Amino acid sequence: MRWHVLSPEPLSVCTGLLGSLLPDVDTERSMLGSRVKILSRFLAKAFGHRGLTHSGLMLLVAAAVLNGLLGSESLRGPWGALLLGAATHIAADLPTGGCQVFAPLSRSRLSLWPYVRTGGIGEIMLLVPILCLLGWAGFFGNGPVPAHHLPSAHHSRLRGHVLKDISFSS
Numbered sequence: 001m002r003w004h005v006l007s008p009e010p011l012s013v014c015t016g017l018l019g020s021l022l023p024d025v026d027t028e029r030s031m032l033g034s035r036v037k038i039l040s041r042f043l044a045k046a047f048g049h050r051g052l053t054h055s056g057l058m059l060l061v062a063a064a065v066l067n068g069l070l071g072s073e074s075l076r077g078p079w080g081a082l083l084l085g086a087a088t089h090i091a092a093d094l095p096t097g098g099c100q101v102f103a104p105l106s107r108s109r110l111s112l113w114p115y116v117r118t119g120g121i122g123e124i125m126l127l128v129p130i131l132c133l134l135g136w137a138g139f140f141g142n143g144p145v146p147a148h149h150l151p152s153a154h155h156s157r158l159r160g161h162v163l164k165d166i167s168f169s170s
């Protein structure tokens with residue numbers, strides 16, 4: 001949202017969070033999978049853990065279908081946030097054992113070096129710097145999409161007025 005990839009909508013925050021849980025619906029030990037055990041058992045049996053639900057290819061297909069059915073603007077809203085949430089989950093699973101990123105075309109797992117174990121010290125050592133970097137980039141860094149200058153200029157003008165009002169009233 002800060003980088004203007006997604007439009008700032010509260011619903012998108014919710015669907016983004018849901019999307020980040022969605023791929024692990026293929027294991028009944030996950031937060032989402034434990035609530036839909038019949039579905040998660042079926043997915044685990046049919047495709048295995050980190051199979052079809054962890055496919056980057058399926059995300060691209062879903063994005064193309066949404067683009068075709070609802071138009072490109074839908075990818076900037078809650079649907080886009082859902083896909084982005086799922087994409088971040090898949091990206092975060094890549095160093096901890098990897099995923100079948102090209103499922104259903106290929107069942108081989110793509111895994112990033114260094115191999116770290118889920119919940120282990122290696123994951124924390126990898127995760128904390130990435131989160132700090134993302135936090136810094138989200139608040140101060142320039143996004144991959146050029147920012148619109150008009151809203152920020154408007155904000156600074158507003159802030160200026162507020163500060164002036166406060167100083168005069170006291």
Ligand SMILES: [Zn+2]
Nearest residue numbers: 023024050093
């Ligand atoms: Zn996962």
